Amino acid sequence: MESTTKLTCFLQLLIFSFLCQSLASSSFTIVDSNSTFPSEALPTKSGYLPINPNTNSAIFYTFYEAQSPGLPLSQTPLLIWLQGGPGCSSMIGNFFELGPYRVVDIQNENIQHLSLERNLGSWNRIFGLIFLDNPIGVGFSFAATPEEIPRDQHSVAKHLFAAITGFIGLDPDFKNRPLYITGESYAGKYVPAIGYYILKQNMRLPEGKQVNLKGVAIGNGLTDPITQVKTHAVNAYFSGFINERQKGELEEAQWKAVEFVKTGNWSEATNARSEALDLLQNMTGLATLYDFTKKAPYRTGLVTKFLQSADVKRKLGANESIVFDECSDAVGEALSEDVMKSVKYMVELLVKKSKVLLYQGHFDLRDGVVSTEAWVRTMKWEGIKRFLIAERKVWKVNGELAGYAQKWGSLSHVVVLGAGHLVPTDQALNSQAMIEDWVLDKGVFAYEKKRVSASDTRAVGDRELGFLGRFIPVELFDASSFLRIANTNIGI
């Protein structure tokens, strides 16, 4: 989740204290750790990845190998998941969204039992899946000193790079597996930051030391905040949540954030954005801006309760003296001047050198569809015009409407229907179908194939045709863009 400032934290506290009260009133226990944490739910590997040889700061990870890989493990893709915040733990993603087991509660004679339930929409069905508590200071990750907690995306990326290369070093078979970085919300900053950092490192490292990055995926992301913050008022107005007078008020509040960005007053800009979102919250009276259809906020507090158990920590290989919090205030504070800074330029490099998926749950009023489309339109990338006129296809899963998908070349955009901010929580199976098809270039993400005609053949040249065989992706079929794209290693 993306909880940007004290104000939002305060709002979340209000929400969670309500939740905690209802938990407290039914004396909470994890009765039998063996039945609540069955051994088949344990990660394949978990523990700590050091990020600095001079301190003991380390990133906590849990890794789940693919359940039924379609390829030999040494070629099976690996996905990394990063939670948002800034400062929220990826264990929320693990145990509430896309991991193989989710925390659920059962009321029994006024005692609440927490246990784990199999998630059929898990993202590790055919891919390996790694959750990283990022940055240090978050979840079970350890920051040796408060000063070492990153204050900008470059430091975030540097630490993540150390952790990821550390992870890859754990097993010789990890080295060549195609790697995809995924995440949600404030990870709309982290995902481009680490992706960009890897591309830059790969340019200077010998081939044997490069990281096999193939793509990045961002769900309901905050990526180009100055463009995104300007969309709340129109989005809420045209969706019928506020009237014209309120639209004006909200526009004024948004504008303050923009003005502070222009004068480089970053923490004020962050606060102004939070105020605008609070105003929207107050105007709409919704249970949560993360999903306008929900009657209560997401119950992520269940995961926090579960992970506070000493036995669960021991089983996960987490440091038992760390008190688990869903989101770290210290990390939120450290990154407060980072919130309104854009990483759009990093996505512009990633779309040239790898592939990019942007997906949004349709019910989200914080980081939703309109807010993403607004910055995508302004991307500096040769393919952007072609992307913007590409067909927005109806996307179905098992014959049922799941959403819409638009793709050109290496950029894909998906609207997930029936989902709020936490897409995998709300649409587990569809989110699984989406990520699998996107990674494997299948379904709505397939490159459309067209038999190449004689005139097309002359435009492309025989050598390239020989390389590609008789078919080429029709989307890429444009003589000028063809050679460029062929040089950028897109997985065609």
Ligand SMILES: *[C@@H]1O[C@H](CO)[C@@H](O)[C@H](O)[C@H]1NC(C)=O
């Ligand atoms: C849980 O399993 C472990 C290992 O099999 C065993 O030593 C322990 O006694 C069990 N605990 C309970 C509460 O059954």
Ligand SMILES: *[C@@H]1O[C@H](CO)[C@@H](O)[C@H](O)[C@H]1NC(C)=O
């Ligand atoms: C930032 O905003 C605050 C509050 O409006 C103001 O006091 C301060 O001078 C501003 N700083 C800069 C560098 O503009």
Ligand SMILES: *[C@@H]1O[C@H](CO)[C@@H](O)[C@H](O)[C@H]1NC(C)=O
């Ligand atoms: C929203 O409502 C709360 C509670 O009434 C109030 O304290 C707060 O100032 C309001 N925020 C905004 C931005 O209007």
Ligand SMILES: *[C@@H]1O[C@H](CO)[C@@H](O)[C@H](O)[C@H]1NC(C)=O
């Ligand atoms: C566990 O965390 C504490 C701080 O909470 C730290 O002092 C200690 O060194 C850590 N232990 C290990 C084994 O990393």
